[in-house]
Amino acid sequence: MTAEPPGEPEAAAAVRIEGLRKSFGTNLVLDGIDLSVASHEVICLIGASGSGKSTLLRCINLLEPIDAGRILLWGQDVTQPGIDQNWVRRNVGIVFQAFNLFPHMTVLRNVTLAPVKALGASRREAEEEARALLERFGLLDKQADYPDRLSGGQQQRVAIVRALAMRPRLMLLDEVTSALDPELVAEVLDVIRELAASGMTMLIATHEMGFARDIANRVCFLSGGRIVEQGPPRELFSSPKDERTQRFLRRITDAGRL
């Protein structure tokens, strides 16, 4: 497996998912997902809890084995047996709802661990790059702190920096603001906006509808493990066609979240 996937990135879609199915026991979570993401595209996945958003992201990163279908990353089928999982994960960053920082390491070590141990970068080189990233996201003064000392928003920003340190070509964000106090949400969303502006390809599972409307090139509404409706945010939010999307958005609007 080479470090760079074959083919021009622009030629093949960054992500191409065909007929993806996944169940946990008897619970069918993904029921035939088809989705294609172009390079530099930002896609928001919306839908009720349990609609399969998180599972879809975890499948793309090979954290969950799939039951049927195919996932292609930059034209490479990553669901066939014998694929180098670590190659996939080095190119695909994921950020979790619960941050999942390593509590026994300083912020700097959290960020440099994978570049040093998985990419073989020298410690000096990795630390230099980590400091640059931390500075870019206003976290440089936290580099020597342990995660427990940071606010939730800061922890989540560190988690994003940690994923970026691997120089991924695709970022998966799994409800990254759901565990945060409301006043801390904005700082994390700003980071993601900056990432989008820099051209990062992203798949974002989110409950922040206003944010999805601002940032997404395309919004996909999931229900019952299927993509029920997708389209540009303005269209999908103002005139949803599917009855289930309408019901979901009405509930969100009633709750004052749109």
Added chain:
Amino acid sequence: MVGPPQTSFGAPQRRSHLLSSGRGAVAVSTASTIVVLAAFAALFFLAPGSAAVRHTFFNPEYMWKSLIGDPRAGYYSVGEALWLNIRMFLAAEVLILILALVIAVVRQSDSPVMFPLRIVSTIYVDVFRGVPLILVIFAIGFGVPALNLTFVSTQSAPVYGVAALVLSYSAYVSEVYRAGLNSVHQSQVAAARSLGLSHTASLRYVILPQAVRNIIPPLLNDFISLQKDTALVGILGAIEANKAAEIFSDTVFNYSSYVVAAILFLILTIPLARFTDHLIARDRRRRLAGAPS
């Protein structure tokens, strides 16, 4: 031991649980301690056989003699013999930490390739946790030399003793490790693997450091136990503290040597016990303060 209030939110409440109120409580607890100790002392000194017990077990002259030893009189120094206990303990401890970790990691793995090893290590843990240590020492100490193998069958009694201690204690300690590995949340594994770290690197840098931190108190507890169980190797004829005390009592017909051995073991284990308490207290403070240091 209660830390100063400013380092721990829990301290004031905990103190109030231990001692109900201020100086009056201190006076009461001091008085009751003195009464209890006096009662025990009275019981000991007023018992009908008190003089005989004091002569047989607590004779200062015999205690001193057994401590320094006298080869010409036919007995060894208990103090010197303790050095063998310490060396056996140190050797066994290092080997146990390594072997137990290997067993724990094998038992925790879910790869199909490891299946036969998983079975073997499960049987190993079941057997050596179930068989009394003294029988393991007999089996190794007398069985292995009887095999007449080169090198393996020609080792000294302490070597067989250490081997038996390692076999037995590794079974226990591997379970402690396993509890530690289980205490690290699965999301940490997901985070490590999703960063492209290999399975081994995730274990080495992310899972194990957190697991070991969680199990230091129970681990030290097992090692306190190991320190004194080195005395069992005496049954193979190794002159460790307990064996030296036995030889003394067989020669001089006085048991004061055993008390000397007991005191020496206490001197060894009590610092480790206090150190364990210290680590537990620090860990609790850290958790209460919500910050590592």
